[in-house]
Amino acid sequence: xxxxxxxxxxxxxxxxxxxxxxxxxxxxxxxxxxxxxxxxxxxxxxxxxxxxxxxxxxxxxxxxxxxxxxxxxxxxxxxxxxxxxxxxxxxxxxxxxxxxxxxxxxxxxxxxxxxxxxxxxxxxxxxxxxxxxxxxxxxxxxxxxxxxxxxxxxxxxxxxxxxxxxxxxxxxxxxxxxxxxxxxxxxxxxxxxxxxxxxxxxxxxxxxxxxxxxxxxxxxxxxxxxxxxxxxxxxxxxxxxxxxxxxxxxxxxxxxxxxxxxxxxxxxxxxxxxxxxxxxxxxxxxxxxxxxxxxxxxxxxxxxxxxxxxxxxxxxxxxxxxxxxxxxxxxxxxxxxxxxxxxxxxxxxxxxxxxxxxxxxxxxxxxxxxxxxxxxxxxxxxxxxx
Amino acid sequence: xxxxxxxxxxxxxxxxxxxxxxxxxxxxxxxxxxxxxxxxxxxxxxxxxxxxxxxxxxxxxxxxxxxxxxxxxxxxxxxxxxxxxxxxxxxxxxxxxxxxxxxxxxxxxxxxxxxxxxxxxxxxxxxxxxxxxxxxxxxxxxxxxxxxxxxxxxxxxxxxxxxxxxxxxxxxxxxxxxxxxxxxxxxxxxxxxxxxxxxxxxxxxxxxxxxxxxx
Numbered sequence: 001x002x003x004x005x006x007x008x009x010x011x012x013x014x015x016x017x018x019x020x021x022x023x024x025x026x027x028x029x030x031x032x033x034x035x036x037x038x039x040x041x042x043x044x045x046x047x048x049x050x051x052x053x054x055x056x057x058x059x060x061x062x063x064x065x066x067x068x069x070x071x072x073x074x075x076x077x078x079x080x081x082x083x084x085x086x087x088x089x090x091x092x093x094x095x096x097x098x099x100x101x102x103x104x105x106x107x108x109x110x111x112x113x114x115x116x117x118x119x120x121x122x123x124x125x126x127x128x129x130x131x132x133x134x135x136x137x138x139x140x141x142x143x144x145x146x147x148x149x150x151x152x153x154x155x156x157x158x159x160x161x162x163x164x165x166x167x168x169x170x171x172x173x174x175x176x177x178x179x180x181x182x183x184x185x186x187x188x189x190x191x192x193x194x195x196x197x198x199x200x201x202x203x204x205x206x207x208x209x210x211x212x213x214x215x216x217x218x219x220x221x222x223x224x225x226x227x228x229x230x231x232x233x234x235x236x237x238x239x240x241x242x243x244x245x246x247x248x249x250x251x252x253x254x255x256x257x258x259x260x261x262x263x264x265x266x267x268x269x270x271x272x273x274x275x276x277x278x279x280x281x282x283x284x285x286x287x288x289x290x291x292x293x294x295x296x297x298x299x300x301x302x303x304x305x306x307x308x309x310x311x312x313x314x315x316x317x318x319x320x321x322x323x324x325x326x327x328x329x330x331x332x333x334x335x336x337x338x339x340x341x342x343x344x345x346x347x348x349x350x351x352x353x354x355x356x357x358x359x360x361x362x363x364x365x366x367x368x369x370x371x372x373x374x375x376x377x378x379x380x381x382x383x384x385x386x
Numbered sequence: 387x388x389x390x391x392x393x394x395x396x397x398x399x400x401x402x403x404x405x406x407x408x409x410x411x412x413x414x415x416x417x418x419x420x421x422x423x424x425x426x427x428x429x430x431x432x433x434x435x436x437x438x439x440x441x442x443x444x445x446x447x448x449x450x451x452x453x454x455x456x457x458x459x460x461x462x463x464x465x466x467x468x469x470x471x472x473x474x475x476x477x478x479x480x481x482x483x484x485x486x487x488x489x490x491x492x493x494x495x496x497x498x499x500x501x502x503x504x505x506x507x508x509x510x511x512x513x514x515x516x517x518x519x520x521x522x523x524x525x526x527x528x529x530x531x532x533x534x535x536x537x538x539x540x541x542x543x544x545x546x547x548x549x550x551x552x553x554x555x556x557x558x559x560x561x562x563x564x565x566x567x568x569x570x571x572x573x574x575x576x577x578x579x580x581x582x583x584x585x586x587x588x589x590x591x592x593x594x595x596x597x598x599x600x601x
Contacts, residue, residue, distance in 0.1 A: 022575075022576050083548070083550070088548065089548050089549065089550070089573070089574075090547045090548050090549045090574045090576070090579070091549075091573070091574050091575050091576065133522065133575070140522045140573075141522055141575040142575060171575065174522060195519065196519075196525065197524070197525040197593055197594070198524065198525070199522060199523065199524040199574070199575040199577075200521075200522035200523065200575075201519040201520070201521070201522065201523050201524075201525075201571065202519070202520065202522070264578070265575065265576060265578070
């Protein structure tokens with residue numbers, strides 16, 4: 001019987017800028033461990049990644065940029081030449097073997113895509129992927145190669161598929177959006193904290209695509225301190241309506257876990273309640289509209305101890321129709337508590353009263369609802385006419 | 387920034403004998419609101435706006451009875467005392483003109499010939515560029531003393547992190563005229579390291595706040 005696949009190997013952990021950098025792939029291992037110890041991840045469901053070829057990377061990235069990343073990994077790219085490619089910066093410092101490390105992650109997402117499209121697996125999950133800020137010719141926001149964008153281009157080319165990209169990272173999925181901004185066969189939907197203060201600044205509701213791609217980019221920028229109720233209302237409504245409008249062949253979801261209240265880089269007040277619901281809503285949409293074809297990646301997530309392992313485990317649990325509640329495996333807590341600078345959570349759910357009540361809650365909810373209406377305006381209009 | 391870097395160099399125009407109907411259709415086709423009116427040698431004769439044209443059009447209730455009105459030339463209704471700009475005028479001056487005269491479009495003349503137009507919308511686009519939010523960046527807001535060298539000091543500290551600055555706005559503090567607010571868009575996803583370094587150097591960082599629940 002076909003089952004979901006989980007793409008994992010230690011090669012995917014080589015994507016490491018330096019000690020102390022907020023982007024830390026140890027979170028992928030923590031997720032893997034948590035699922036193993038919860039008896040939710042069987043050997044037979046784990047597949048090895050492959051490294052993306054230069055030709056595959058070039059589906060999105062400029063050849064000159066790929067060459068620059070290779071040089072950066074050899075230590076032969078210097079100064080201004082590097083900075084023009086966004087390399088050697090605070091966000092994306094150069095590190096040995098960075099081309100290979102980045103290409104492994106892209107290959108892992110392509111591997112998940114192939115398994116799903118060839119019917120060898122029901123769903124595919126690459127927790128190491130979701131590097132949605134990578135641009136055609138520039139590294140940005142901790143991302144070197146954009147595995148999500150390459151995967152969309154790959155799905156279009158190899159399988160002639162219409163792809164719906166759903167991005168629930170707290171940061172706008174800019175790299176993916178701009179890659180397909182004029183393309184009516186790739187639809188992007190990103191819900192994120194408003195860019196007024198947060199990186200990258202784009203993702204306004206008025207960014208809807210251009211020329212033939214007009215109407216195929218959806219953005220839901222929510223206010224800082226948005227909570228589960230409002231976040232899920234927007235996400236669920238938008239997924240439902242955009243899926244019925246676009247009728248994709250396959251859904252690729254980017255599951256950044258940095259919208260959580262604990263995340264140190266963002267200002268939202270989302271909890272595990274949302275991270276339980278997000279993948280289940282994506283799965284239901286895929287089951288209903290695209291024959292169950294759903295590929296999921298990780299993404300941002302900078303509280304690697306208290307948030308990411310649980311949030312990303314929920315994606316895998318959703319794929320396997322497993323609902324776990326109550327205590328986390330003791331074995332996992334015992335193994336990792338020593339290494340963690342914070343107290344690890346004890347349960348799958350967040351305890352009630354995680355944060356102080358948000359005083360502006362009604363205003364925030366109202367503003368977010370208006371944003372939702374604006375974002376879906378054009379597809380609601382066209383639906384009325386038909 | 388100067389006008390020639392912001393203006394539309396290929397404006398849609400009308401001629402004095404263009405009819406009101408033709409002018410209305412031209413506005414609709416190009417989704418614009420103003421037409422400079424020029425004569426053969428490119429000299430500006432006037433300007434008409436969508437409102438001038440509508441004022442001169444018959445009411446939709448009796449348009450059929452007054453169809454001849456649509457055939458009148460625009461020269462009869464155009465404004466011929468036009469506020470114009472020169473390609474080397476400054477963006478800041480244009481902003482004041484738009485604001486004070488409450489107009490929507492300024493023709494740009496060089497040797498009395500029309501070389502471009504600039505609209506309120508072009509100005510807004512320029513402001514969007516100036517605030518730098520179109521490039522991947524985070525918002526950083528710092529309160530500094532209103533004395534020389536503060537911006538340079540803050541900037542050099544950011545330089546140490548190899549972070550590119552995409553835009554800078556400086557405005558006076560509302561509460562206190564011995565202070566100024568610097569608003570920067572900086573090319574990093576993690577502005578907290580810079581913010582903490584600034585705080586250690588005695589700056590009042592308004593944004594980003596320290597994370598409430600850091601590790």
